[in-house]
Amino acid sequence: xxxxxxxxxxxxxxxxxxxxxxxxxxxxxxxxxxxxxxxxxxxxxxxxxxxxxxxxxxxxxxxxxxxxxxxxxxxxxxxxxxxxxxxxxx
Amino acid sequence: xxxxxxxxxxxxxxxxxxxxxxxxxxxxxxxxxxxxxxxxxxxxxxxxxxxxxxxxxxxxxxxxxxxxxxxxxxxxxxxxxxxxxxxxxx
Amino acid sequence: xxxxxxxxxxxxxxxxxxxxxxxxxxxxxxxxxxxxxxxxxxxxxxxxxxxxxxxxxxxxxxxxxxxxxxxxxxxxxxxxxxxxxxxxxx
Amino acid sequence: xxxxxxxxxxxxxxxxxxxxxxxxxxxxxxxxxxxxxxxxxxxxxxxxxxxxxxxxxxxxxxxxxxxxxxxxxxxxxxxxxxxxxxxxxx
Amino acid sequence: xxxxxxxxxxxxxxxxxxxxxxxxxxxxxxxxxxxxxxxxxxxxxxxxxxxxxxxxxxxxxxxxxxxxxxxxxxxxxxxxxxxxxxxxxx
Numbered sequence: 382x383x384x385x386x387x388x389x390x391x392x393x394x395x396x397x398x399x400x401x402x403x404x405x406x407x408x409x410x411x412x413x414x415x416x417x418x419x420x421x422x423x424x425x426x427x428x429x430x431x432x433x434x435x436x437x438x439x440x441x442x443x444x445x446x447x448x449x450x451x452x453x454x455x456x457x458x459x460x461x462x463x464x465x466x467x468x469x470x471x
Numbered sequence: 472x473x474x475x476x477x478x479x480x481x482x483x484x485x486x487x488x489x490x491x492x493x494x495x496x497x498x499x500x501x502x503x504x505x506x507x508x509x510x511x512x513x514x515x516x517x518x519x520x521x522x523x524x525x526x527x528x529x530x531x532x533x534x535x536x537x538x539x540x541x542x543x544x545x546x547x548x549x550x551x552x553x554x555x556x557x558x559x560x561x
Numbered sequence: 562x563x564x565x566x567x568x569x570x571x572x573x574x575x576x577x578x579x580x581x582x583x584x585x586x587x588x589x590x591x592x593x594x595x596x597x598x599x600x601x602x603x604x605x606x607x608x609x610x611x612x613x614x615x616x617x618x619x620x621x622x623x624x625x626x627x628x629x630x631x632x633x634x635x636x637x638x639x640x641x642x643x644x645x646x647x648x649x650x651x
Numbered sequence: 652x653x654x655x656x657x658x659x660x661x662x663x664x665x666x667x668x669x670x671x672x673x674x675x676x677x678x679x680x681x682x683x684x685x686x687x688x689x690x691x692x693x694x695x696x697x698x699x700x701x702x703x704x705x706x707x708x709x710x711x712x713x714x715x716x717x718x719x720x721x722x723x724x725x726x727x728x729x730x731x732x733x734x735x736x737x738x739x740x741x
Numbered sequence: 742x743x744x745x746x747x748x749x750x751x752x753x754x755x756x757x758x759x760x761x762x763x764x765x766x767x768x769x770x771x772x773x774x775x776x777x778x779x780x781x782x783x784x785x786x787x788x789x790x791x792x793x794x795x796x797x798x799x800x801x802x803x804x805x806x807x808x809x810x811x812x813x814x815x816x817x818x819x820x821x822x823x824x825x826x827x828x829x830x831x
Binding site: 390393396400 | 500519533550559
Binding site: 478479480481484485486487490495497499510511512513514522523534535542543544545546547 | 562563564590592593598599607608609617619620621623624626627631638640641642643644645646647648649650
């Protein structure tokens with residue numbers, strides 16, 4: 382999983398039927414300094430995250446398991462809201 | 472999922488039999504400024520998108536679930552047509 | 562799926578038994594200008610492509626579905642021979 | 652699999668229910684000189700690794716197989732603690 | 742699949758139980774000039790490759806199919822030893 386910040390939403394009325402009911406959030410991947418890093422993703426949300434939340438997200442096959450329909454064509458899902466990141470080796 | 476623009480079509484008469492009947496669209500991935508970013512992809516289309524449509528697309532294993540045959544050797548699928556992108560943290 | 566050109570073959574006598582009988586082609590991924598882009602791949606071929614053919618190829622899990630044995634450890638497959646690429650938004 | 656160093660932990664009280672009970676470690680991918688290379692990942696841990704351990708980690712679909720629940724939406728898992736790396740061709 | 746050279750071994754006494762018995766080889770991905778390209782990988786070996794062998798390797802989900810246990814958390818496997826690479830379009 383990787384770390385991202387929720388920065389908005391995407392509205393898509395016409396979509397694959399297995400995506401109906403899924404909230405689509407726009408997330409910005411972050412690096413270890415929690416600075417922006419890489420392109421925006423559109424992710425489904427199974428944990429009710431909101432704008433500015435720091436989250437962990439899952440990519441690829443396993444992301445779909447966070448959808449209402451585990452066979453939904455989904456490749457990115459928010460799977461946790463982060464309380465704390467500890468760098469123990471610094 | 473990521474954001475792309477539909478920019479054309481690909482015609483392939485000879486193809487894997489499980490791809491028969493699939494429309495193959497040429498899509499250009501976009502970044503958060505909705506500017507071109509990264510290489511073109513050839514995606515199947517389950518939502519009847521057309522040229523210049525802003526779409527969300529799904530990669531990898533789950534893309535095939537948007538095909539007529541879920542066992543088709545497909546790794547990119549258009550899964551929604553975008554009405555609106557909201558950056559709520561700007 | 563992405564676009565590539567077939568540029569050669571790879572011979573491997575010793576290979577995983579589920580790859581026996583698979584033709585291994587060397588392909589060069591192309592960008593939207595149909596210029597070389599990215600590293601060579603070794604792909605199986607389910608459509609009898611030959612040198613210099615422009616092809617679409619599939620990566621990852623779904624590529625194996627194009628193999629004789631769908632459980633073959635395969636991650637790249639040629640799944641169509643391209644007749645025509647149309648950029649409709651230019 | 653790739654090589655990384657464990658550098659910390661991530662605390663996420665709200666998470667997908669199938670991630671409950673999983674320890675989330677922050678890992679830094681390393682290159683062949685065992686120098687930092689690429690962005691941090693958040694991985695589950697099936698081998699009780701600790702800070703500063705050199706580990707091998709697995710990405711994508713197979714990472715979930717290291718989780719308590721093999722259907723957990725997990726895409727990175729620590730799957731071994733490295734004792735020794737031998738470059739035999741140097 | 743891609744082309745790599747075997748350059749060493751990785752020893753990990755503590756590992757996921759489904760990795761027990763798997764030989765872990767250190768491989769260096771190569772480009773089309775057969776020069777080093779990209780980061781080292783740790784791959785299982787189903788074809789008894791040795792140091793300096795030129796090999797094809799498989800990534801992601803399908804790599805696990807080359808393991809003793811197809812549910813092993815494995816994402817890279819050596820699946821063939823290369824005898825010959827032919828660039829037919831040069």
